[in-house]
């Protein structure tokens with residue numbers, strides 16, 4: 001694997017190898033400390049981020065690579081002066097051995113890839129994809145359920161704009177016997193192309209009109225926030241899709257709550273102490289999965305060129 005642009009770039013074999021490596025990274029094996037010494041990696045973010053940028057930057061430093069970073073490239077970079085994304089990539093690839101890009105355009109990573117001479121990781125593109133989040137979500141599912149085959153998951157909230165949902169769906173569809181329940185509010189339903197993707201990959205998508213239609217035995221509830229920054233109607237009522245203690249009480253002791261975060265009020269904070277609320281652990285899984293991802297891509301891309 002030399003880049004990660006879309007979740008479809010990954011196959012089962014690559015994911016399994018990445019997760020085994022992430023397990024080793026999680027055990028803090030000394031072998032990987034300083035393993036990327038001499039490389040420099042750039043994080044180029046045109047949209048706000050806490051988890052993705054800082055977990056990438058932590059992973060980069062844990063691997064011993066150097067870091068150059070622009071956290072608000074839209075305002076503080078030369079995009080503000082009218083520089084194209086292509087030119088920015090052409091410049092940064094002279095300073096860094098890998099570029100991790102978050103951008104407001106859905107096709108930004110494909111555009112970057114066309115001109116790039118260094119690996120590109122898509123760390124979130126518009127309302128399209130967010131493959132590193134999809135990977136850490138899948139790693140979390142594997143951590144709590146052991147096998148990913150035969151998973152049932154309810155995805156809830158802004159299914160139209162949640163790029164993390166779109167990436168996770170594509171990754172889940174690589175596995176056997178996946179059932180996805182969808183609960184959203186009017187206008188923010190899962191786009192038809194993802195419904196067709198699920199149906200075309202031997203998985204099931206079942207639309208639910210309320211929480212009560214989600215089976216109480218579902219393995220995971222994956223809640224998302226309404227992406228106010230991407231929608232015109234800022235006054236949507238989300239009352240019917242808020243997960244609170246009362247609504248969660250009928251679910252199994254083996255139903256886990258996930259959320260890519262940040263959350264607003266779609267998961268009430270009184271659920272935070274429930275051992276089935278795994279969203280903070282999920283966010284922390286960003287470190288081993290990103291360490292494994294960066295290491296694997298750099299190793300593959302530079303195998304004949306640098307110290308591998």
Ligand code: CP
Nearest residue numbers: 049050051052260261
């Ligand atoms: N989950 C996620 O992408 O969070 P950030 O926007 O904070 O990176």
